Amino acid sequence: MSMPDVLTTGEAARICGVNFRTVSRWIERGLLPAYKLPGRGDKRVLGEDLRRFMLENNIPDRSIPAALPRRILIADDEPAMARAIARVLHMAGFETAIASNGFEAGALLPTFKPGVMTLDLRMPGTDGMAVLRFMQTAELAVPTRILVVSADTEQRLQEALALGAYGVLRKPFSNEALLAAVQQLYAA
Numbered sequence: 001m002s003m004p005d006v007l008t009t010g011e012a013a014r015i016c017g018v019n020f021r022t023v024s025r026w027i028e029r030g031l032l033p034a035y036k037l038p039g040r041g042d043k044r045v046l047g048e049d050l051r052r053f054m055l056e057n058n059i060p061d062r063s064i065p066a067a068l069p070r071r072i073l074i075a076d077d078e079p080a081m082a083r084a085i086a087r088v089l090h091m092a093g094f095e096t097a098i099a100s101n102g103f104e105a106g107a108l109l110p111t112f113k114p115g116v117m118t119l120d121l122r123m124p125g126t127d128g129m130a131v132l133r134f135m136q137t138a139e140l141a142v143p144t145r146i147l148v149v150s151a152d153t154e155q156r157l158q159e160a161l162a163l164g165a166y167g168v169l170r171k172p173f174s175n176e177a178l179l180a181a182v183q184q185l186y187a188a
Contacts, residue, residue: 007047007050008045009042009043016050027043069113072118073098073117074098075120083098085149089179089182103125105131116185116186119146119148121152136164145185147168149178
């Protein structure tokens with residue numbers, strides 16, 4: 001993604017990962033060149049000036065999406081299914097961890113920091129739908145894309161997509177279908 005030629009203070013703030021007021025302070029202190037729009041007083045920053053400022057101050061460009069880690073959390077209450085998924089993914093070069101229920105999955109998210117989570121919807125206690133609702137408000141250090149792996153009804157699978165799942169893989173599935181679905185999430 002390339003930086004625009006001209007940015008608002010809000011756009012510059014998003015790219016730098018700071019509050020727009022911080023960008024305004026940089027401008028007021030003369031650290032970041034900007035100009036005012038006639039009449040309104042809104043400030044604009046040239047993309048080349050922002051790039052130079054970011055380089056000089058070691059500010060990473062937050063507009064460039066970071067690559068997802070090649071770690072996959074498998075949330076499934078069926079041990080044989082979880083081990084089979086882990087085996088296929090491990091052979092494809094992914095690091096895996098297994099959670100036997102939604103509560104365990106939620107507890108592992110901040111420490112394992114997966115790029116993708118495979119999620120069964122029907123698990124005892126905290127089920128997959130509860131995990132999806134939790135993910136809507138969770139502030140994780142690493143963005144996690146969820147692939148629902150379930151034999152549930154079409155209605156529940158659609159509900160899972162509406163709650164933020166990136167994709168659905170119906171049980172039973174082939175190893176090739178699992179790998180294709182995971183690769184699609186990493187390419188998205």
